Amino acid sequence: MRLEYLPSPSPWRQAAAVALAILAALGVAGLVFWAYGVPPLTAYATLLRGTLADPNGWAEVLRRAIPLILVGAGLSLAFRAQFYNIGAEGQIAIGATAAAGVALFWPIEAPWMLPTMFLAGFLAGAAYALVAALLRAGLGVNEILTTLMLNYIAYYLVQYLVQGPWRGRSLFGFAFTDPFPPQAVLPTLPGTLVHWPTLVLGVLLALLLQFLLSRTTLGFRLRVVGANPQAARYVGIPVGPTLLVAALITGGLAGLAGVGEVASIHKKLLDSSNITLGYGFSAIIVAYLARGQPAWAILTAFLMAVLFAGGDVLKVAFQMPFRVMDVFSGLFLLFLIASDFFAQHRVRWGR
Amino acid sequence: MEEVWAALLRSVIFGTPILIAALGNLLNERAGVVNLGVEGMMAVGALAAFATAQTTGSGGLGVLAGVLAGGLFTLPHAFVAISLRANQFVSGLALAMLGLGLAGLLGKRFEGQPLLAPLPEMPFVYLGFGLAVALWAFLYLTHAGLVLRSVGENPAAADLLGIPVYRVRYWAVAAGGMFAGLAGAFLAVSYRSSWTEGMTNQLGWIAIALTIFVAWEPLRAVLGAYFFGLLYYLGFALQDSAIPSVFLQALPYALVIVVLALVAWRRRQGAAPEALGLPYERGRR
Numbered sequence: 315m316r317l318e319y320l321p322s323p324s325p326w327r328q329a330a331a332v333a334l335a336i337l338a339a340l341g342v343a344g345l346v347f348w349a350y351g352v353p354p355l356t357a358y359a360t361l362l363r364g365t366l367a368d369p370n371g372w373a374e375v376l377r378r379a380i381p382l383i384l385v386g387a388g389l390s391l392a393f394r395a396q397f398y399n400i401g402a403e404g405q406i407a408i409g410a411t412a413a414a415g416v417a418l419f420w421p422i423e424a425p426w427m428l429p430t431m432f433l434a435g436f437l438a439g440a441a442y443a444l445v446a447a448l449l450r451a452g453l454g455v456n457e458i459l460t461t462l463m464l465n466y467i468a469y470y471l472v473q474y475l476v477q478g479p480w481r482g483r484s485l486f487g488f489a490f491t492d493p494f495p496p497q498a499v500l501p502t503l504p505g506t507l508v509h510w511p512t513l514v515l516g517v518l519l520a521l522l523l524q525f526l527l528s529r530t531t532l533g534f535r536l537r538v539v540g541a542n543p544q545a546a547r548y549v550g551i552p553v554g555p556t557l558l559v560a561a562l563i564t565g566g567l568a569g570l571a572g573v574g575e576v577a578s579i580h581k582k583l584l585d586s587s588n589i590t591l592g593y594g595f596s597a598i599i600v601a602y603l604a605r606g607q608p609a610w611a612i613l614t615a616f617l618m619a620v621l622f623a624g625g626d627v628l629k630v631a632f633q634m635p636f637r638v639m640d641v642f643s644g645l646f647l648l649f650l651i652a653s654d655f656f657a658q659h660r661v662r663w664g665r
Numbered sequence: 666m667e668e669v670w671a672a673l674l675r676s677v678i679f680g681t682p683i684l685i686a687a688l689g690n691l692l693n694e695r696a697g698v699v700n701l702g703v704e705g706m707m708a709v710g711a712l713a714a715f716a717t718a719q720t721t722g723s724g725g726l727g728v729l730a731g732v733l734a735g736g737l738f739t740l741p742h743a744f745v746a747i748s749l750r751a752n753q754f755v756s757g758l759a760l761a762m763l764g765l766g767l768a769g770l771l772g773k774r775f776e777g778q779p780l781l782a783p784l785p786e787m788p789f790v791y792l793g794f795g796l797a798v799a800l801w802a803f804l805y806l807t808h809a810g811l812v813l814r815s816v817g818e819n820p821a822a823a824d825l826l827g828i829p830v831y832r833v834r835y836w837a838v839a840a841g842g843m844f845a846g847l848a849g850a851f852l853a854v855s856y857r858s859s860w861t862e863g864m865t866n867q868l869g870w871i872a873i874a875l876t877i878f879v880a881w882e883p884l885r886a887v888l889g890a891y892f893f894g895l896l897y898y899l900g901f902a903l904q905d906s907a908i909p910s911v912f913l914q915a916l917p918y919a920l921v922i923v924v925l926a927l928v929a930w931r932r933r934q935g936a937a938p939e940a941l942g943l944p945y946e947r948g949r950r
Contacts, residue, residue, distance in 0.1 A: 651759070
């Protein structure tokens, strides 16, 4: 047996490799369910019945897709520039915090309140990602570790605010802020938690990032910096500033996702693990599946959203802990990066 | 004075799982393989140790199970990162997620159950210290250690000399997982002597940062780990003081960032193994 390198595998071959990776990941996850004491087919049947076979399930899927599109599109762009932002969880939390600050302490009139909150969330998320990007561009510090640590710092910052200075006066005994005023709450589709303005914003921004990446000079620079930093430097592309732009965009979009969650579903600021729910980590798989194409993230976010909503169904039906989503995420990521190798190599038997 | 000694002792005890996990990570990084999955390996090791100790009644068997589980659990990462030459950072991250997920799911039935015969803490403290010295001796005094370091510094040259690069890297990654499993086992059957979801508490990530902080030197890792142990102890001990406890709890993470920045600024990463994080493919330059 020997391996033959394929410099440019056909799209069909790549698609087949991804499909096989997804099937393998679902298969191994099935084994884990079996070890937990739930027959795999029962688990998956329950998952599908509670999501795609049910109108309320669809609404749940759509709601989960909203933050995943925003964060996933931003991460797709960042990964193209080889900026491995693992800190979306923290950026979502910081974006939510900035929006809550505006909603609670800045009496703005109706039409301008929500845009101001989204702007504040974008800027806060972008600034938070910038910390790691500056360390990477200036000193070469690995951004995976720094963005991950910033997640925990953001978590404790929100804890401090909701337990201390921002703690609500209307509800005693809870670590919440007061509820947002009505002009700071997003409309939802009737009877669901689908905050459609954020959904529209996410789809538009994903398309915009796609245009930026494939049709503009900045997009070209991002791609070259990611593919070959030496070459980028040689042709005069400023590598550091380009990385900073990638970080601002990815952090900003995660911040927007945080605004959407607190302005619709929670209507207040609370323990940030209840806001981020692991969206920031699952969006890594959204971006990986999208192959660095932000527009594709609209589609792949939907796939992860099915798993997300399905994870909720499994939690309720079989009393599974919330970690079930990590099993899916870990297996998906592992099989997907393994599938790259098999997309790029052909196995030949004999000599 | 006695209070100070007691505080230092608690710090050393809490630094011990960080130390053991960091030593393991140091070992696989010295062979050139990054493994960000430490947190997941610790969780899997902790669960295997607790489950075994609970069912057999033997803490010693539990520790053994934790070590083995940690080692075996690294194999998907080793295969993807070494044989398939994929991005080691992404692969390790996947391992961290998978380990936390698996341990959270399969450990649910052990939640809240007490361990009848927990192991004492001090033997683990001595063991951690002994492992640091042993790892130093292995790396610098033995031929095998030289082989391991050469694979991490220049795999192509090592290959030319007939060193089986892939095999050395597989063993180094598996050994790193065994150390992480041991660290998790200490938490499960001794320090906490119970199973709780998320009880590894990000110590695995601290261990990875510590490896860089101590410039891949096992003896320096001892001091570094005890220092982080002290920080965690302070976060716990000063809970009721004037400083809001969330600041103290966030301190280790902030410090990791400061430390990484300082290390990068002073040394420009000069101490890292030359081939760290780079997949090796025979016949390619």
